[in-house]
Amino acid sequence: MLGRVYLVGAGPGDPKLITLRGLECLERAEVVVYDRLAAPELLDRAPAAERIFVGKRPGRHTMTQDEINAVLVEQARAGRRVVRLKGGDPFVFGRGGDEGIALDAAGVSFEVVPGVTSAIAGPSFAGIPVTHRGVASSFAVVTGHEDPTKDGSQIRWDALARGVDTLVFLMGVEHLGEIIANLRRAGRPAEEPVAAIRWATTPEQQVVVGTLVDIEERVQEMGLRAPAVLVVGPVVGLRACLDWRSRLPLAGLRVLVTRARHQASQLSSRLIELGATPIEYPTIEIHAVDDPSVFDAALARIACFGWVVFTSANGVEAVFERLALAGRDARVFGRSKVCAIGPSTADALRKRGIIADWMPQEFLTDAIVAGFRQLDVRGVEVLLARADIAPPALAAGLREQGAVVTEVAAYRTAPAEESRGRLVTLLEQCRIDVVTLTSSSTVRNLIDGLGDRRKLLDGVALACIGPVTAATARELGLGVDLVADEHTIDGLARALTAWASREVQR
Numbered sequence: 243m244l245g246r247v248y249l250v251g252a253g254p255g256d257p258k259l260i261t262l263r264g265l266e267c268l269e270r271a272e273v274v275v276y277d278r279l280a281a282p283e284l285l286d287r288a289p290a291a292e293r294i295f296v297g298k299r300p301g302r303h304t305m306t307q308d309e310i311n312a313v314l315v316e317q318a319r320a321g322r323r324v325v326r327l328k329g330g331d332p333f334v335f336g337r338g339g340d341e342g343i344a345l346d347a348a349g350v351s352f353e354v355v356p357g358v359t360s361a362i363a364g365p366s367f368a369g370i371p372v373t374h375r376g377v378a379s380s381f382a383v384v385t386g387h388e389d390p391t392k393d394g395s396q397i398r399w400d401a402l403a404r405g406v407d408t409l410v411f412l413m414g415v416e417h418l419g420e421i422i423a424n425l426r427r428a429g430r431p432a433e434e435p436v437a438a439i440r441w442a443t444t445p446e447q448q449v450v451v452g453t454l455v456d457i458e459e460r461v462q463e464m465g466l467r468a469p470a471v472l473v474v475g476p477v478v479g480l481r482a483c484l485d486w487r488s489r490l491p492l493a494g495l496r497v498l499v500t501r502a503r504h505q506a507s508q509l510s511s512r513l514i515e516l517g518a519t520p521i522e523y524p525t526i527e528i529h530a531v532d533d534p535s536v537f538d539a540a541l542a543r544i545a546c547f548g549w550v551v552f553t554s555a556n557g558v559e560a561v562f563e564r565l566a567l568a569g570r571d572a573r574v575f576g577r578s579k580v581c582a583i584g585p586s587t588a589d590a591l592r593k594r595g596i597i598a599d600w601m602p603q604e605f606l607t608d609a610i611v612a613g614f615r616q617l618d619v620r621g622v623e624v625l626l627a628r629a630d631i632a633p634p635a636l637a638a639g640l641r642e643q644g645a646v647v648t649e650v651a652a653y654r655t656a657p658a659e660e661s662r663g664r665l666v667t668l669l670e671q672c673r674i675d676v677v678t679l680t681s682s683s684t685v686r687n688l689i690d691g692l693g694d695r696r697k698l699l700d701g702v703a704l705a706c707i708g709p710v711t712a713a714t715a716r717e718l719g720l721g722v723d724l725v726a727d728e729h730t731i732d733g734l735a736r737a738l739t740a741w742a743s744r745e746v747q748r
């Protein structure tokens with residue numbers, strides 16, 4: 243059987259800007275052929291697929307277009323569903339046409355899934371519409387990098403400069419000087435506004451604005467390089483009213499996210515929505531416990547507990563994974579009541595089909611202990627499924643009330659070894675404004691990770707999810723700048739927003 247190739251536009255950079263059809267193709271792909279313009283997060287949407295990188299890699303042979311075409315044909319002939327993931331739109335300077343022609347010649351069936359092109363989305367994310375009533379009624383997308391083997395220019399500078407209102411150049415930063423000279427020669431005025439947008443739609447987006455006269459100098463000053471979109475025309479002026487991105491409450495803030503990797507995304511996406519650039523630095527990793535026998539024994543008699551208490555979403559995941567291995571499901575809880583420490587734990591339970599019977603008002607150990615006092619647990623068996631290093635206060639508090647407590651380590655936390663060097667470098671280069679701390683163990687792991695370089699945190703604001711985390715940070719000699727009133731990711735995001743607006747006023 244012959245496979246099929248899907249030429250999928252990945253969108254301009256932000257992984258959420260792929261189309262639904264593109265995502266569907268990715269999720270069903272058996273092979274993904276990609277290069278550096280496709281967002282890495284998109285590859286995670288095809289976890290089972292083989293990945294073939296065909297982009298430029300320093301110090302290695304770069305595949306020619308013919309070689310890439312050959313890979314596509316070969317994979318399809320092996321009967322596989324192949325996604326060729328391309329930045330932006332496959333047919334806008336994407337060589338998608340070449341690939342389609344090669345596939346057609348080889349008799350391989352293919353589908354084209356259009357994408358959001360950086361030529362339009364890049365300007366949008368800088369607050370520049372490529373057309374605007376009364377300002378620009380046409381736009382053209384032009385290559386800024388003509389094939390050097392071609393004789394003379396294929397670009398009709400004269401016609402473009404005189405006949406088109408907005409000019410968008412892709413692959414143009416390296417040739418900015420020539421582009422400007424050509425436009426000036428063809429009659430575009432010196433004061434014509436120009437914007438250069440690098441890594442548009444990603445957290446690294448950078449925008450430089452100027453005129454045909456000074457843009458080159460400004461681009462050089464800012465060190466702005468490829469990949470960037472250039473926009474030339476009066477529409478650039480609309481940015482004064484339409485630059486929605488730099489008006490977001492956390493615009494420009496670079497925020498270190500210190501949660502375990504698989505939990506980081508929730509905080510990161512909240513931060514991105516608010517305009518910040520999250521930098522993920524997983525200080526802890528979650529692992530299965532080394533010896534699960536105690537854990538298994540507790541799970542085997544889970545229905546005997548009057549209450550099962552979960553103090554984190556990780557605990558919920560660990561319990562359900564262990565149950566699944568034993569071929570069991572949510573019904574094992576029988577008539578036991580279930581407590582969640584806070585909304586994310588309750589969410590994790592809900593996803594597994596369990597509605598928590600009780601959740602404290604405040605998402606803290608003390609609040610659970612106080613709450614259980616009302617629930618009367620004298621003589622009641624309580625199971626605590628927690629991390630290996632969890633502090634003993636919760637179990638002690640419940641025992642004091644007469645509960646018969648069984649505490650089990652459901653998962654193990656370990657310091658994340660990798661990426662420490664990267665953190666030191668970022669701090670040294672002052673490329674972090676705020677560090678978020680979401681548990682005592684992340685504080686300890688951060689400090690351990692920095693070792694004798696902890697002074698680097700002096701110039702950085704520290705944001706804590708709650709008073710316990712803040713107390714740990716202070717005990718370790720750190721100055722805490724803000725503590726969330728509500729001890730959740732949303733609460734932390736709100737506290738950061740309030741803090742940032744105070745900082746702006748200062």
Ligand code: SAH
Binds near residue numbers: 279
């Ligand atoms: N098919 C792509 C363009 C590929 S050509 C599309 O439709 O977007 C590669 C050029 O696209 C880069 O040199 C740069 O000019 C532009 N480009 C792609 N992604 C970009 C991004 N996120 N930010 C700025 N420019 C980008």
